[in-house]
Amino acid sequence: MRRAAASLVLLLAAGCSRPAAVPAASAKPLRVMSVNQCTDQIVLALLPPERIASVSWLSRDPAGSLMAGAANRVPVNHGQAEEVLAEAPDLVVAGSFTTPALRGMLKRIGWPMIEVDHSSSFDDIRRTVRQVAAAVGEPARGEALIAGMDARLAEAARRSVHHPRVAAWDGSGFGAASGTLYDAVLTAAGARNVVREMGGYSYGRPDIETLLKLAPDLIVQGAAVRAGGSLGDEITNHRVVRERWKGRTLRIPQAYYVCGTPMIGEAVLRLQAEMAA
Secondary structure, three states: OHHHHHHHHHHHHOOOOOOOOOOOOOOOOOOEEEOOHHHHHHHHHHOOHHHEEEEEHHHHOOOOOOOHHHHOOOOEEOOOHHHHHHHOOOEEEEEOOOOHHHHHHHHHHOOOEEEEOOOOOHHHHHHHHHHHHHHOOOHHHHHHHHHHHHHHHHHHHHHOOOOOEEEEEEOOEEOOOOOOHHHHHHHHOOOEEHHHHOOOOOOOOOOHHHHHHHOOOEEEEEEOOOOOOOOHHHHHOOHHHHHHOOOOEEEEEOHHHHOOOOOHHHHHHHHHHHHHO
C-alpha cells in the first residue's frame, strides 16, 4: 500500500495528467469502486458482485447501510488513494463527503470518477440513481430501482389513514429538520413532524422541556448498532421520557434516513407499519 501511495505522489509531482496506469473512461465500466457509504448502496443495488471492485467498509454496518448483506459479498476499501491504484477500477464513485484530497488527486491524474451529491429528498434520490446508473452503463436497471421506490411510496400514501404527531428525538437531540431526508421519510410514512412547530429550531439540542411542551404522540429514535453506551443515552433514557412515552417510542435504524437510496420506499412502509401497531 505504501508503494502504491508513493507511486501516486510521484505521478502527481511529475505533473502527469494521464499516466499509462489510469484507465480510459468506459461506457460500461467492468470494475467499479465506490468510496462513500451512500454511493456504495446504489452501486450494490445496480451491479452484480463481479462488477464491483470494492465498496467502503462502512457499508457492511447494518446501522448505516440497508445493503449490508450485499456489501459482505464484495471487497471493501477505506477510501485511500493507494487502494485506487492497487485495485485499478474502471470507475470510482465518490460522494460529496468523500475526502477532498482523494477526489482532488484523482481529478489531477484524470482517473474516471463521478461525484454524487447528498440526497435530501426523493427527487434527489431519483437524480443520483440516474447519475450513477448512467455512469456504470445500467440506465434500465436504474429506472427499475426508481420505479420500485415510487411504487412503495405510492403504496404508503394509499395506506395512510392516520397522521400522528411524531418527534424524531434521541441522545443527539431533535432531528428531521424541514428539508432533510429524515423529514421526508416521516412525512411519507404519514407522520406530522412536530419539529415544524418549533420556533428557533436548533439541531442537536436534546431539550427535554421542549419535548414535553410539544407533547408528540410518538417518539422515533435512531437505533445505532454499537457496543456499550454513551452520555447521550442518559438523555434518551431519561425517567420522564420513559414514563411519558412508555409504549409510544419507536426505534428505527439510522440507515433509514442517513443515505438517499432507492430502498427508502421499504423504509417508509416499515416505519408506517410500526407507527400503526
